[in-house]
Amino acid sequence: AQKITQTQPGMFVQEKEAVTLDCTYDTSDPSYGLFWYKQPSSGEMIFLIYQGSYDQQNATEGRYSLNFQKARKSANLVISASQLGDSAMYFCAMREDNAGNNRKLIWGLGTSLAVNP
Amino acid sequence: GAVVSQHPSWVICKSGTSVKIECRSLDFQATTMFWYRQFPKQSLMLMATSNEGSKATYEQGVEKDKFLINHASLTLSTLTVTSAHPEDSSFYICSASGSGTPKYSPLHFGNGTRLTVT
Numbered sequence: 001a002q003k004i005t006q007t008q009p010g011m012f013v014q015e016k017e018a019v020t021l022d023c024t025y026d027t028s029d030p031s032y033g034l035f036w037y038k039q040p041s042s043g044e045m046i047f048l049i050y051q052g053s054y055d056q057q058n059a060t061e062g063r064y065s066l067n068f069q070k071a072r073k074s075a076n077l078v079i080s081a082s083q084l085g086d087s088a089m090y091f092c093a094m095r096e097d098n099a100g101n102n103r104k105l106i107w108g109l110g111t112s113l114a115v116n117p
Numbered sequence: 118g119a120v121v122s123q124h125p126s127w128v129i130c131k132s133g134t135s136v137k138i139e140c141r142s143l144d145f146q147a148t149t150m151f152w153y154r155q156f157p158k159q160s161l162m163l164m165a166t167s168n169e170g171s172k173a174t175y176e177q178g179v180e181k182d183k184f185l186i187n188h189a190s191l192t193l194s195t196l197t198v199t200s201a202h203p204e205d206s207s208f209y210i211c212s213a214s215g216s217g218t219p220k221y222s223p224l225h226f227g228n229g230t231r232l233t234v235t
Contacts, residue, residue, distance in 0.1 A: 035223055043208060043231070045161075047223035091160065095220070103149065103214050105224065109160045 003027060004094050006108035013082045014116050020067070021077040021111045023092030031097040034075040035105065036066065039089040048090075051075055082115045089113075120144055121213050123227025130201055130234055138196045138230045140211035147213035150194035151224065152186060155208040167194055201234040208232075 005024045013019035025034065036048040051059045051066045059066040067076040079086055089112050093105040120143040130136050140150060148169050153161040167173035167188035175181050183205075185197040194213075198205050210229040214222070 033220060037223075043210070043229040045210065045212070045226035045229075050221050050223060052221055089158075097220055103220075103224065104151065104163065104166060107160045112158070 003106045004092055004108035006092055006111050008111045009109070010112045010114070012114050012116060013079075013086075015084060016081055018078060018080045019082055019113065021079070021090050021092075021113065022074070023076055023108060024072075024074045025092075025094050026073060027094065027096055029096040029098050033095045033097065034066070034068070035093045035095070036064070036075075036077045037091045037093065038086075039091065039110075041088070045091075049077065079113075084115050084117060087113060087115045121147075121211065121225045121227045123211055123230060125230055126228060127231040128233070130232070132202055132234055133200055135197055135199045136201055136232060138198075138209055138211075138232075140194045140196070140213065140227050142192050142213050142215070142225070145213075145215040145225075146191035147194070148191065148216040149214050150186075150188055151212045152184075152194075152196050153210045153212070155210060155229075157208075161210065164196075198232065201232070203234045206232055206234045 003026045032053045034051045038046040049059050049061045049064045049066050051068045058068050063080045065078045089110045091110045092108040122141045124139050150167045152164045155161050163176050164179045165173040165175045165186050167186050169188050169191050173186040188194040212224040212226045
């Protein structure tokens with residue numbers, strides 16, 4: 001069963017507007033972490049934001065915020081004031097802390113975001 | 118922040134030859150390295166996990182003899198694609214984590230290697 005689901009293969013947003021990229025997850029481990037990475041066309045993986053399962057507040061990093069709804073098992077990424085440079089693939093990933101798996105990440109299929117001028 | 122250097126960035130080789138890709142942690146000791154393969158417009162596919170000084174653990178369906186992984190030191194892991202064929206053409210990317218790294222710390226990625234086998 002897929003553990004990380006990103007249902008939006010592609011998204012478009014107008015420059016300066018906000019956009020939400022969806023991510024739902026499935027785990028029975030009470031302790032886990034959720035990550036968002038950005039991958040521009042050049043290929044490098046850029047870490048954006050982290051949310052721990054026990055964190056009381058939603059994570060924020062500059063223009064990035066994570067809408068964490070634990071009961072719904074969703075961890076949506078919100079990008080505010082979109083910029084042309086935000087055009088990239090975005091991946092949601094999860095690490096189950098008690099799986100003894102060397103910090104292995106489980107990846108979603110990604111969402112391709114295009115920012116229109 | 119922690120830096121992972123991956124070389125080469127791109128390589129073109131002839132079918133039947135072997136290609137070695139290096140992944141180095143520049144400012145931390147990488148106790149665990151992950152090697153991924155990525156096809157165009159797809160997600161990362163984990164190939165193997167290696168811990169320093171021990172044999173790599175390969176994911177199901179990944180040929181151990183085809184993709185040789187060595188993690189002989191705390192700063193270097195290598196992936197060798199042996200007897201490469203055109204179907205091995207892909208984007209390969211490594212990531213690393215160190216011992217004692219907090220669980221909220223992200224993995225550190227190399228910039229990837231684009232392999233083209235002709």
